[in-house]
Amino acid sequence: MEVIRMLAKRTYKNQITIPQGVIKAFPGVEYFDVQKRDQEIVLRPVKISSSSEDLEKIRKKISDLGITEKDIEAAVHWARKRNG
Numbered sequence: 340m341e342v343i344r345m346l347a348k349r350t351y352k353n354q355i356t357i358p359q360g361v362i363k364a365f366p367g368v369e370y371f372d373v374q375k376r377d378q379e380i381v382l383r384p385v386k387i388s389s390s391s392e393d394l395e396k397i398r399k400k401i402s403d404l405g406i407t408e409k410d411i412e413a414a415v416h417w418a419r420k421r422n423g
Contacts, residue, residue, distance in 0.1 A: 357382075 345358040362368075368384040375381075 341364075343361050343364065345360055347355045347358060349355050365384050368386075370385045370387055371382040372385050373380065373382055
């Protein structure tokens with residue numbers, strides 16, 4: 340397992356820039372899954388794809404769960420109300 344250690348500083352806007360020496364190991368990656376694990380922040384590369392096959396799987400999952408358009412509208416309304 341290759342280990343690269345570098346220092347990153349949190350900005351006043353709570354943003355952290357991943358050092359170039361680390362990000363070079365992930366060419367083409369734009370998104371990372373972020374987790375807090377104990378006292379660590381863990382980033383994992385995520386490949387975002389929008390193939391029609393993937394979209395069909397998502398639609399089937401939503402249908403299987405019984406989620407309706409009305410449920411989604413209610414969730415969006417709830418989230419907007421909560422966040423002001």
